[in-house]
Amino acid sequence: MPVTTPTRSSVRTATRTRLFTPGPVEIPTRILRALSQVPPHHRTEVFRATFKRVTEALRELHRTQGEVFMIAASGTGAMEAAVVNLMRPGEKALAIVGGKFGERWASLLAAFGLPRETLPVEWGKGVDPAEVARLLDADPAITTVFTTHSETSTGTLYDIEGFARETRSRGRRLVVDAITGLGVHPLLQDDWGVDVVVCGSQKGLMVPPGLATVSLAPWAAEAIEGERLPRFYFDLRKLRKSMPQGETPWTPAVSLILALEEALAMIHEEGLDEVHRRHRRLTLALHAGARHAGYRVFSSNPAHSVTGLIPPEGVDASAVIKRLREVHGMVVAGGQDHLKGKILRVGHMGGYDLHDMVAVTSALEECAGAFGHPARGAGTAAREGWESA
Amino acid sequence: MPVTTPTRSSVRTATRTRLFTPGPVEIPTRILRALSQVPPHHRTEVFRATFKRVTEALRELHRTQGEVFMIAASGTGAMEAAVVNLMRPGEKALAIVGGKFGERWASLLAAFGLPRETLPVEWGKGVDPAEVARLLDADPAITTVFTTHSETSTGTLYDIEGFARETRSRGRRLVVDAITGLGVHPLLQDDWGVDVVVCGSQKGLMVPPGLATVSLAPWAAEAIEGERLPRFYFDLRKLRKSMPQGETPWTPAVSLILALEEALAMIHEEGLDEVHRRHRRLTLALHAGARHAGYRVFSSNPAHSVTGLIPPEGVDASAVIKRLREVHGMVVAGGQDHLKGKILRVGHMGGYDLHDMVAVTSALEECAGAFGHPARGAGTAAREGWESA
Known part of the structure; x- marks a missing residue:
């Protein structure tokens, strides 16, 4: 008892x-103050310039030469965006499941009717990349591995660099939920070879919830084109089209983006x-x-x-x-x-x-x-x- | 020239x-101040109580005895939520298209591969409900009508009460984008017989963008159960399950909900x-x-x-x-x-x-x-x- x-x-x-x-x-108070400023309209030069600066700072944070998309959603929305933009109907995936957030990948894949394998991991334990390699070798139909960077339900770190080595060398894709990883642990997207990273605003980025990101490595730029699962709100092709103008297809979460700018400035100042x-x-x-x-x-x-x-x-x-x-x-x-x-x-x-x-x-x-x-x-x-x- | x-x-x-x-x-400054307060964690009694109060105030605003769901997304996300939660694959819809936001319904239906009719309306003109009735009578396969309350691209009001009379009497569903209608024009969801209303925070509700709502009339409660289009982030069944506890399945947009509480208080005070x-x-x-x-x-x-x-x-x-x-x-x-x-x-x-x-x-x-x-x-x-x- x-x-x-x-x-x-x-x-x-x-x-x-x-x-x-x-x-x-x-x-932090600095970020609360940024949040409470009178927000500019999003179809103005002043906001477009902010949007471009924040996008650029996010690319630096992700250590990628690719694209980083901002979405008005919780982190789970960005996870869904990764699935619907990358996967064709019927395409097979592998989810690494060692806690609630690994389970979320598996649930998402199930909700979209995708064939899938899971690699079950004891909660609180790490995963040997060789185990991932073994599953990929055993099943050539698996095109994409979905995993977690820092598993929030147990406080466990996964070896993303090791996973990426195995996926890249086999021509498979690696999608990482770094919602509680980014701004906490190093994540060198391009150097390590991670295809997609998703994140949310309310963790290491110190911003209130409601803003999520998806970053796409430069070599994966084509991965979102062509026939995929049905997509509209999360369609990254639409975001890609408007981004160079500093715009978004749907109204962006303006205040949260202003707060994120302040957060990224704080990270930049500290290094x-x-x-x-x-x-x-x-x-x-x-x-x-x-x-x-x-x-x-x-x-x-x-x-x-x-x-x-x-x-x-x-x-x-x-x-x-x-x-x-x-x-x-x-x-x-x-x-x-x-x-x-x-x-x-x-x-x-x-x-x-x-x-x-x-x-x-x-x-x-x-x-x-x-x-x-x-x-x-x-x-x-x-x-x-x-x-x- | x-x-x-x-x-x-x-x-x-x-x-x-x-x-x-x-x-x-x-x-308004009152709302900026609400936004900049130190937000409580969302899994606490203080936030649960706020969440329940805001939900209740939204039900009053919508004049519905049904449910109102809050989603961390732009208004377009709530539009997508309406589509994926109501429609079965292959189910036929009618979209009333007299501007950019009517077009958005049509694009959403197309993105999800749904068979559809459109009722094209000259931009800036109203729609006679008899025209909607004629199309419904001509095509019994149409189960659901998607329309706009206030068409933002032209500044035109549509006769939602009239549309609802025609849809209800024929056992069809009516889904209304009231993103620029709610808090501006009366919208008596239950009295008029509107099945679903979607809204966004940054219009009549005076809150920064990033929070959207879907309200479901009491008689339409069952409409989101069973086989529908694939859904996960926008799955209203998940929201329904956690709502009675004052919770959300994904992290809610806490700061925006605090701001919305202040906005609804202002509306309540004015009447x-x-x-x-x-x-x-x-x-x-x-x-x-x-x-x-x-x-x-x-x-x-x-x-x-x-x-x-x-x-x-x-x-x-x-x-x-x-x-x-x-x-x-x-x-x-x-x-x-x-x-x-x-x-x-x-x-x-x-x-x-x-x-x-x-x-x-x-x-x-x-x-x-x-x-x-x-x-x-x-x-x-x-x-x-x-x-x-």
């Missing part, structure tokens, strides 16, 4: 709510390598502090976007989540499906710094104590984790 | 840009009937002022959302649009396709008041004078038009 009743009183420690969720993440390094440090800090407080890291191949934590022996994860919220004003996520009550998920992508990790690990320590597992010094351990990188 | 060179100098008259576009429209009355007055004011300045109203059945204006004899509409922007800081839209250079389109849906109409008609008067058609007193005429209602 897991422990769910705290042994100490609940004196509220926070004046405000802090999000440590696997997206949407805390929006993308430094942003990646900071996320690595954040992750090491969180791991060190949380371990010190008696938690274990769930994933054997942890991502730098979100960390799945197993509470101390016998403590119910949902009770920790509840106490974090009620006493500490901190919002984290629970586990999904069979991990419900077993893990909590702490997001740390975007504008977070060491002090956020000190705060959250200190609160985790307090919760562990309240449920019978006292510890001291998690904040210091977090700082040492940060310094170790 | 139309006149494009002004006869007087261009002393700039504006300190700021004013949007009179057919959407996105000027965002929906009064909002409709104000839009009627705005339209009469604009018509009176613009006519006084030598312009003609393009549509024979004008909507209260956007007005198509034909400039004085021999004056090129594009030159007026350019001068409005450069001298007066006012952004209006041009005509589309065969109306390019022939008309300008002035938007007046959302938070506009008499004084905005005085300003824009006065600027239109100045432009008419600059191109050889002097006039005086357009602002007064606009005020008198407002008072006449």
Whole structure:
């Protein structure tokens, strides 16, 4: 019977709510201000120029010479755009499924009636690219591999560079959901050989949700032409046609694009390598502090976007989540499906710094104590984790 | 040869840009402030409560006892949602096409390979519901009629109540694009018998673009169940499942929903009937002022959302649009396709008041004078038009 009743009183420690969720993440004030400016009309030179600048900055972020399309939608909309623009009716796909977001690829392929294989992966474990290679060799009908960069449901990183090596050498396509990967981990689309990357605004990009992107490697430019699944709103050929004029076929999410411009400026000012390094440090800090407080890291191949934590022996994860919220004003996520009550998920992508990790690990320590597992010094351990990188 | 060179100098008259576009429209400051607040996470009680309140307010706005679904997308996304959720592969549709947005229905039906009839309507003219009835009687295979409430490309209102009478009495479905109609003209979904209404956030609802809605009349609840066109991101069954919990299957456009809550509060405070009355007055004011300045109203059945204006004899509409922007800081839209250079389109849906109409008609008067058609007193005429209602 897991422990769910705290042994100490609940004196509220926070004046405000802090999000440590696997997206949407805390929006930096600079970005909130960009969001609240009077937006220009989208069929004006001032917006066209913004649109072109943001598109160019996204290409740099994706490390691609190809095209990056912005769509007014959640990340799932961009995933659907990848499927309907690349796949012909009846064309076979492979989905790598090691969590909820890998499952989403499989569900999408099913919804569009596509023949498919899945590579099931134990939740929280990595995938050997050789396994992907084996499946591709066994079934030459598979044209396209759909995978996740950072699996948000478990906090696990997949070896995109390794997958791309196997797909490129076999003339297959690789489509990557980098919704919680981009701006967190390096993703060198062209150098690695990734055909398509999809992303959403509300994760590493620090923008409210509602804006999604699809990037297409230069060698894959033709991949969206010709007969494909039925497509209209997500038809990338229409976006391609209007993009050179700084326009979109449908009304763009103007305010979110202004916010994204500010976010990309922040990333540029810090330097993308430094942003990646900071996320690595954040992750090491969180791991060190949380371990010190008696938690274990769930994933054997942890991502730098979100960390799945197993509470101390016998403590119910949902009770920790509840106490974090009620006493500490901190919002984290629970586990999904069979991990419900077993893990909590702490997001740390975007504008977070060491002090956020000190705060959250200190609160985790307090919760562990309240449920019978006292510890001291998690904040210091977090700082040492940060310094170790 | 139309006149494009002004006869007087261009002393700039504006300190700021004013949007009179057919959407996105000027965002009231109250809504910009709502947009810039620190957004809550969407899987929290505070957001769930907001989501439920906004959904309920939307049902009131739609005058329906049915469901209203919010989607992170442009209005076109909601149009696609209507098509893929209602139509079976091979099912036949009728599209009423009297402008760019009627054409969009036809293009959507074509993209999804549906058999279809179109009812072509001269741009700027209304449609007799008897004509719709005739087509339905002639072709029993047509199950669903797709139409526009206010055709944004021409500023023309269609008789939705009349169409619904014909579709309901024949057991056919009626789907209405009310993207520039809702919050401008009355639309009594249940009383009139409209099966589906789609809308977007950036028109009468005064919110930045990126949020769209689909409302389903109570008797049409079953219409989205069973085999339909392939659907995933836009699958309304998924939205239906999570809505009672105040949730969405994909990350919602949180900030835009907060902005919409503020917009709906503003509409509620003014009173929906009064909002409709104000839009009627705005339209009469604009018509009176613009006519006084030598312009003609393009549509024979004008909507209260956007007005198509034909400039004085021999004056090129594009030159007026350019001068409005450069001298007066006012952004209006041009005509589309065969109306390019022939008309300008002035938007007046959302938070506009008499004084905005005085300003824009006065600027239109100045432009008419600059191109050889002097006039005086357009602002007064606009005020008198407002008072006449």
